[in-house]
Amino acid sequence: MEAEEAEATSEEGPLEAPNPKSEAEEEPEESEEAACSKKRVVPGIVYLGHVPPRFRPLHVRNLLSAYGEVGRVFFQAEDQFVRRKKKAAAASGGKKRSRYSKDYTEGWVEFRDKRVAKRVAASLHNTPMGTRRRSPFRYDLWNLKYLHRFTWSHLSEHLAFERQVRRQRLRAEVAQAKRETDFYLRSVERGQRFLAAEGDPSRPDGSWAFAQRPTEQELRARKAARPGGRERARLAAVQDQARSNRGLLARIFGAPPPSDSTEGPSRARDS
Numbered sequence: 001m002e003a004e005e006a007e008a009t010s011e012e013g014p015l016e017a018p019n020p021k022s023e024a025e026e027e028p029e030e031s032e033e034a035a036c037s038k039k040r041v042v043p044g045i046v047y048l049g050h051v052p053p054r055f056r057p058l059h060v061r062n063l064l065s066a067y068g069e070v071g072r073v074f075f076q077a078e079d080q081f082v083r084r085k086k087k088a089a090a091a092s093g094g095k096k097r098s099r100y101s102k103d104y105t106e107g108w109v110e111f112r113d114k115r116v117a118k119r120v121a122a123s124l125h126n127t128p129m130g131t132r133r134r135s136p137f138r139y140d141l142w143n144l145k146y147l148h149r150f151t152w153s154h155l156s157e158h159l160a161f162e163r164q165v166r167r168q169r170l171r172a173e174v175a176q177a178k179r180e181t182d183f184y185l186r187s188v189e190r191g192q193r194f195l196a197a198e199g200d201p202s203r204p205d206g207s208w209a210f211a212q213r214p215t216e217q218e219l220r221a222r223k224a225a226r227p228g229g230r231e232r233a234r235l236a237a238v239q240d241q242a243r244s245n246r247g248l249l250a251r252i253f254g255a256p257p258p259s260d261s262t263e264g265p266s267r268a269r270d271s
Helices: 002-016 020-038 057-064 080-092 114-124 152-198 216-225 229-253 263-270
Strands: 044-048 070-077 104-111 144-147
Touching (some): 057 070, 057 104, 070 152, 114 144
Antiparallel strands (some): 044 104, 044 144, 070 104
16 A cells, blocks of 8 residues: 555656746747847838939839838939920920930938848948949949938928928019019109109100209309399409419519419409
């Protein structure tokens, strides 16, 4: 009986004892799942500073998809003024089959993983865009820059801000042109009213009423018209004639010319 009880206890012992190996195997699996949940994939955006002519978003997607999963792609179109100028040059060009193509100035490329975006920007910067020999972009270089902590919402806000600034500048230019036009129309209307008040508006060379300074003859006539003015004018004329005669006599007889002093008037008054 004692031998049977010992065998029963030996058989039940290992069944009740916990298995340390099984618990140790379950812990790494749980830690790996927690690490994967913590390391979530964050997208990254790469800025494309140079966009060659006839380069489209489909081209950049095909070229960069070999390095990682590419998400959204946005290219900024060129200015409308440059677009109209190119279109007019293509329409007036003498070459056949010369068509206008819409070009872009800059672009943004989103990668699903920011680590891939950093790697692509560091490895492809200043390298040829076309790998094949007959590629039209073989002699163009990549101009890439990884935008740190830049999201697609920031890009949307930036583009909306640029559009708003462009609209405000256009409104300011239109308002300035309207003010200049209104000033010109007011000036024309004021001139027409002025001509109509003077007489015939069809005669631009009509009499213009303006004040002019009196001439020297008019001033002398006014002084002569005053009481005693004729006598003073006669004395002034006699003095001028005497001065002219003295200078003439001094030149003839070689005498020194008379000095401009107050002796002459004083002598004339004494005489």
